Amino acid sequence: MGGPMTDGTALDGTELAEQLRTRGLVRTVADREWRLLDDNHSSLLEMLAKILNATDAPPIDLHIEDALKELKGPSFFSVQNVLCGLIPLLNVDHESLLAFITSLLDAGGKDLAAGAPSTAFGEWTKKDPARSSKVYEAARTGDNLALRQLFTVLLANADVEEGLKFAQAQGREAKLAAISALGAMELGERYREVLDTLIQGASSDEEDIALRSLEAGYRAAAQRKVLALSEFDEQLERVFQTRSPFVIHFAADLLWRHREGLTESSIALCLEVVADVDPDNLGTISQIDYAAHQLVSTGHAERVVHLLGELFDRSKGRITLDEFQSTYHALQNAGAEVLGGAVVYWLLNGGVQTRKCVANEVCGVGNDAPPFSIPRSSLPPDPSDQLFLCRKAVGWFFIDPLAAVAIPLAVLRDGSPDIANDVLELIYEPLLLSYGGKLKDSLERYVADDEANSPGLAELLARKAALQGAMQGIERLVELHPNETHRETERVQWHEQMQQGMEQGRRKSIFDDLVTKQYILYGRSSLTPIYTGGDTTHLTETAMHSFSISSELPILDIVDPVGLDYMLVHFRLEQREQR
Secondary structure, eight states: OEEEOTTSOEEEHHHHHHHHHHHOHHHHHHHTGGGOSSSOOHHHHHHHHHHHTSTTOOOTTTTHHHHHHHOOTHHHHHHHHHHHHHGGGOOOOHHHHHHHHHHHHHHHTTOTTTTHHHHHHHHHHHTOHHHHHHHHHHHHTTOHHHHHTHHHHHHHTTOHHHHHHHHTSSOHHHHHHHHHHHHHSOOGGGHHHHHHHHHHHHTOSSHHHHHHHHHHHHHHHHHTTSOOOHHHHHHHHHHGGGOOHHHHHHHHHHHHHSGGGOOHHHHHHHHHHHTTOOTTOHHHHHHHHHHHHHHHHTTOHHHHHHHHHHHHHHTTTSSOGGGGHHHHHHHHHTOHHHHHHHHHHHHHHOOHHHHHHHHHHHOOTTOSSOSOOOOGGGSOSSHHHHHHHHHHHHHHHTTSHHHHHHHHHHHHHHSOGGGHHHHHHHIIIIIIHHOOHHHHHHHHHHHHHOTTTHHHHHHHHHHHHHHHHHHTTGGGOGGGSOOHHHHHHHHHHHHHHHHHHHHHHHHHOTTTTTSOOOOOOSOSEEEEEEEEETTEEEEEEEEOOOOOOOOOOOTHHHHOHHHHHHHHHHHHHOOOOOO
């Protein structure tokens, strides 16, 4: 008995049968792993199935425990891949096959690919209705191995009838598996019948059954591209009252996986619940980020912005935009005005932590333009709120003058004319007094493009030019120069700070142990020795090119650092008027 192999060598059936009897199925497949790099290994699978389906075949779990201990990492999953292709071809009893795949599942651990044997077992039951019936019978008797695969078998066979029976039975584990399977099935005409069962489960006082039923109901609705029934929303509100970590994770999972089945009311409920997430629950926070990213993409940006502000402030800064980069990029991709509306909301309504988060994200040294623009609709209608918003922008975004001036310019353009003079003074001091360069160029372009506000801004630019003219030559006043002792002290302190910063950066770098350190002091090129064989060495020269980034130190930080600091702190911490 023989057959072809994918690598061109003959497959000896007698040798293969002997190997199965002596080394067992898992080791036999592992021994031939090097031949199975090509996915086309049907010849081996057919011959293995033929041998193992014979009446005198060796057991499929022969030496399985020791064999699985010998397999590590990629080798295990390569062997598992072959075994999963073999399982649907086997004609063995369900008990031995259940034990076999359970061993594989346990060995796979929590790896994402570890569940493949369950899928293969589901395919095995589809070959003969009697197979799934035997699994159901075993599950009803409380067989742990059968219960473990009940979800897979019900789903693979799309067995709505059996799913309803198990969902209405008393066995807890079987009920949970059946509820999940019903939510994942294509229900067709029995959709409403299944929903009635799921609503009944959702009203249970047992949290796990209620949550599983709710998840199944919303999942079934999402698959049909319809909204879930209002009864599910009523039970969702009831269950969410506990605010337990599991409930919060459940709410995040609903938003991420089954949003299409959620009504506007249920979306609002879920967002209200996830705002209470524990900052230490990083997995749940990741789920919230994924969900928020999708919500922004489907027109719920305003709700997401409100949620992020609550998360930042409630966590007292332990949760920041660093954990919500997917959501932040979604806001950016939605358009500069969407991000601008978010910035306005956070500055106007957020606490210190929220404003700090947004400042860290949108501000940067050397930026050529802010990443947002301010739509008219995002500005508050009250003039005092508009001025409050401008002061917050200057206070928090001062390090990036182009970002700081964007909101005052928007208020000049679209806000109340009653506060125009106050806004202009805010642009002049501290922004224009501190910065020239890009800010001055930006304001000059704005004057050329905006006729309505040109006179006021032009006057500010003229005042700035007059101040610069008056200050020319001031650097030559000896009385303003620090003495040599102060200079030397400052140089020593700066040198120590740089050394500490470099050392801390090196220790925290993930590349520290991966790369070789090189110190280049001065030069325009580098030489790399390349050994060409023997004792000869060839030097390769690599030209070094310059790159630069420009930044501007605010003049007020030099002329009046104490006054500037007091002003910015006041802008940041002042409270909005209560009405």
